[in-house]
Amino acid sequence: MVDQNGGTPGTPTLEVAITAPGDGQAVAQDAPISFTGTAALSNGAGISETQLVWTSDKDGDIGVGFGFTRSGLSVGEHTITLTATGPEGQQRSAQTHLTVRPSGTGMVVRIETPAGQRFHPYDLIDLRGSAVAPDGTPVTNPLAFEWRSNLETDPGPVLGDSPHIQPGGLTPGLHTITLTVTAPDGNGGTVVGRASIEVMVDFVNTGLDLQILAPFAGYQLVQGQELTCNGSVGQSGGGSFDQIVWTSSIDGEIGTSETCVVPYLSLGTHRITMTAIASNGEKGAVST
Numbered sequence: 001m002v003d004q005n006g007g008t009p010g011t012p013t014l015e016v017a018i019t020a021p022g023d024g025q026a027v028a029q030d031a032p033i034s035f036t037g038t039a040a041l042s043n044g045a046g047i048s049e050t051q052l053v054w055t056s057d058k059d060g061d062i063g064v065g066f067g068f069t070r071s072g073l074s075v076g077e078h079t080i081t082l083t084a085t086g087p088e089g090q091q092r093s094a095q096t097h098l099t100v101r102p103s104g105t106g107m108v109v110r111i112e113t114p115a116g117q118r119f120h121p122y123d124l125i126d127l128r129g130s131a132v133a134p135d136g137t138p139v140t141n142p143l144a145f146e147w148r149s150n151l152e153t154d155p156g157p158v159l160g161d162s163p164h165i166q167p168g169g170l171t172p173g174l175h176t177i178t179l180t181v182t183a184p185d186g187n188g189g190t191v192v193g194r195a196s197i198e199v200m201v202d203f204v205n206t207g208l209d210l211q212i213l214a215p216f217a218g219y220q221l222v223q224g225q226e227l228t229c230n231g232s233v234g235q236s237g238g239g240s241f242d243q244i245v246w247t248s249s250i251d252g253e254i255g256t257s258e259t260c261v262v263p264y265l266s267l268g269t270h271r272i273t274m275t276a277i278a279s280n281g282e283k284g285a286v287s288t
Contacts, residue, residue: 012043014092016084020067026099029075029108030194035115036067037094039084051085054116056098061114063197068116072109072129072179072195073100106134107193109181115197120204122275122285124166124247127159131181134191139183142250143268150176155217155288160249161268167249168273169287172203207236208284212274217288227262229255231274235282243277 020036027033035054039047049065056062057079063070078100083093102108112128119125127147131139139145147159151171159167159177178196185191214230221227229246246255246262249271254262275285 011088011090012041012045012086014047014084014086014090015040015042016082016092016094018080018082018094018096021080021096021098023096024099025096026101027071028103029073029100030071030103030105032069032071032196033073033098034067034069035063035080037082038066039082039092041086045087047084047086049116050118053083053085054114055081055083057081059110059112063115065116065118068198069176070111070115070195070197072111072197073098074110075100075102075108103193105191105193107181107183107191108132109179109193109195111179111195111197113197115199118200118202119170120283121169121172121201122204122283123201124168124273125170125199126164126166127177127179128164129179129181129195130163131183131193133183133186135186137183139181142266144182146180146182146269148178148180150178155271158269159271162250162266165249165271166247166252167271167287168247168275169271169285170201172201175199175201204283206282206284208276208278208282209234209236210274210276210284210286212272212286212288215272215288219288221265223267224264227254227265228259229262229272229274230259231286233258233274233276235278235280240279241276242279243275245275247273247275249273 016039018037020034054063058074078098080096109131142162148157180194211232273287
């Protein structure tokens with residue numbers, strides 16, 4: 001038997017509320033929107049933020065957790081639902097309504113990746129976006145897309161140039177990741193559109209010492225030229241490594257040893273990451 005709370009009789013009840021955005025709020029498509037909510041069990045027990053899922057009836061999953069800021073939703077009327085799941089499977093939801101209006105530039109830049117997610121520095125973050133120019137034409141040139149993080153300074157803020165990237169080795173902290181898209185304006189010039197999401201990268205304390213010796217930050221090569229990746233891996237107290245993987249934020253896996261030669265990379269700015277897994281299970285990553 002399942003009761004109206006979504007659990008079995010006698011389980012603690014859930015109370016869920018959305019505190020922002022306010023019901024009926026209207027925002028421009030490129031304007032950041034704060035999403036905040038609460039969820040509590042009647043017995044006072046806590047709820048994991050991963051068990052709070054935000055959805056839009058137009059865009060599907062848009063975020064996770066008690067709160068985050070994002071833009072890049074579809075233009076139009078949205079019913080926003082916050083659903084919380086308790087430790088015994090009980091569920092409760094709350095809803096609000098949001099209107100997303102066209103941006104002042106006429107560009108529509110979408111980020112499909114849900115906001116509010118938490119990652120480790122060694123995780124690859126799956127970032128997906130799309131854009132439509134003011135004349136209604138989808139933007140298809142990969143180099144028109146540029147992803148940046150406000151926390152990345154070394155090797156640099158650019159995470160990759162493509163509608164879909166998977167950067168790794170990000171700095172611990174709360175990142176605002178912005179997708180900027182440049183497209184023709186139909187009059188011989190260009191128009192720029194932006195969207196952003198927040199994600200959290202947690203600090204992980206490991207005994208690993210990873211260094212990328214090549215390529216160095218800012219290294220440039222001509223398309224078709226080979227790229228040599230060279231790194232060093234170490235662990236306090238010694239120890240061996242079971243796996244070393246090199247990845248490009250644009251092209252995915254490009255090598256599987258301390259030194260590898262990559263015959264080809266796509267055009268654009270790549271974030272190159274070396275990820276290592278030690279024999280004791282410790283993981284680490286470093287990027288250039």
